[in-house]
Amino acid sequence: MSNYSRILLFYDETEEAKTALIRCANLSASLSALVDVVTVVDYIAASAITAGMLSGVLVSQMEEDARSVLKNAVDELGLNGVVARGHVAFGPTVDAILRMIERLNSDLIVVGHRTKTGLARWYGARPLHIDLVERLKGATIVTVTPD
Secondary structure: OOOOOEEEEEOOOOHHHHHHHHHHHHHHHHHOOEEEEEEEEOHHHHHHHOOOOOOHHHHHHHHHHHHHHHHHHHHHHHHOOOOEEEEEEEOOHHHHHHHHHHHHOOOEEEEEOOOOOHHHHOOOOOOHHHHHHHHOOOOEEEEEOOO
8 A cells, every 4th residue: 555645736738747647647546546636827927927917807717727727637637547636726836736735635746847958947937846845744746857
């Protein structure tokens, strides 16, 4: 019997997330673990991008897009024989994922990651998994990179 009983997959429909989804399906089957999928709507980042001009229509569209992405992930897991529950979380991505981990009692977190090369390594935000590792308590993180 594995020590891992609950997997949380962060999914945002990037190529990295799609690769992580396949790995998550394999892990779930191997560990007989339950799977929860979370998609995050980050209003704060969206507000910054739109210079604070975030309309109700745009907010509704963001939520609708997140639910569509989430449905795609849950459906794809289903095609791989995994029954998963989907969740939409709101707020900064790392904070939203950490809240979900705590709420769901997840002990294995799966996220996709793209290795940055060249100048991209010096610019932009830190990778999600780095921020999660620094704040994660009592869970294991699996970072998946595309082939």
